[in-house]
Amino acid sequence: NAGVTQTPKFRVLKTGQSMTLLCAQDMNHEYMYWYRQDPGMGLRLIHYSVGEGTTAKGEVPDGYNVSRLKKQNFLLGLESAAPSQTSVYFCASSYGGTASGELFFGEGSRLTVL
Amino acid sequence: GQNIDQPTEMTATEGAIVQINCTYQTSGFNGLFWYQQHAGEAPTFLSYNVLDGLEEKGRFSSFLSRSKGYSYLLLKELQMKDSASYLCASMDSNYQLIWGAGTKLIIKP
Numbered sequence: 412n413a414g415v416t417q418t419p420k421f422r423v424l425k426t427g428q429s430m431t432l433l434c435a436q437d438m439n440h441e442y443m444y445w446y447r448q449d450p451g452m453g454l455r456l457i458h459y460s461v462g463e464g465t466t467a468k469g470e471v472p473d474g475y476n477v478s479r480l481k482k483q484n485f486l487l488g489l490e491s492a493a494p495s496q497t498s499v500y501f502c503a504s505s506y507g508g509t510a511s512g513e514l515f516f517g518e519g520s521r522l523t524v525l
Numbered sequence: 526g527q528n529i530d531q532p533t534e535m536t537a538t539e540g541a542i543v544q545i546n547c548t549y550q551t552s553g554f555n556g557l558f559w560y561q562q563h564a565g566e567a568p569t570f571l572s573y574n575v576l577d578g579l580e581e582k583g584r585f586s587s588f589l590s591r592s593k594g595y596s597y598l599l600l601k602e603l604q605m606k607d608s609a610s611y612l613c614a615s616m617d618s619n620y621q622l623i624w625g626a627g628t629k630l631i632i633k634p
Contacts, residue, residue: 501567513558
């Protein structure tokens with residue numbers, strides 16, 4: 412099994428451009444999450460989903476949108492990229508939410524906004 | 526406010542023992558997680574404590590004191606492959622994870 416797969420792994424954008432990060436999981440997990448990881452800071456939750464067709468805001472949702480049209484996919488969109496969105500983005504999934512135990516993370520997508 | 530504190534960096538010797546501390550202040554508490562993250566890779570789950578005490582899992586053990594808002598991760602018989610960042614995360618009353626910035630562990634031969 413592939414687990415959690417993120418595409419693309421690397422991307423460079425110019426300010427104002429848009430892009431979508433794709434996360435796919437093959438573990439039939441209900442919960443999916445998008446985090447960003449910045450130097451000297453802990454992982455910060457952007458948006459999450461508790462099931463197909465549902466999304467919810469996390470700690471730092473501004474400037475991002477998400478969609479969960481299929482259970483196995485969770486898309487993160489940047490409508491108008493800003494340099495402050497330069498970061499490493501991690502997707503994660505879990506069967507029953509954080510209270511049920513571990514999160515399974517993808518390998519990360521490194522985004523640079525110039 | 527919610528806060529997780531852990532040392533930024535630690536150095537230890539191959540074969541030795543190291544203890545990585547984590548203190549937390551969160552709105553409510555529903556458990557404490559430890560994850561390992563090698564440079565450029567995804568975090569991977571190590572342990573989850575919700576009750577006070579020590580839980581051992583091979584060379585790794587994790588301890589929790591809810592009354593003190595304190596946890597530690599103990600790594601024994603250190604190997605070079607243990608060089609990584611160790612992330613502490615507390616689950617608050619809304620079951621949201623609050624993450625520390627991570628402790629970078631450097632293992633020297």
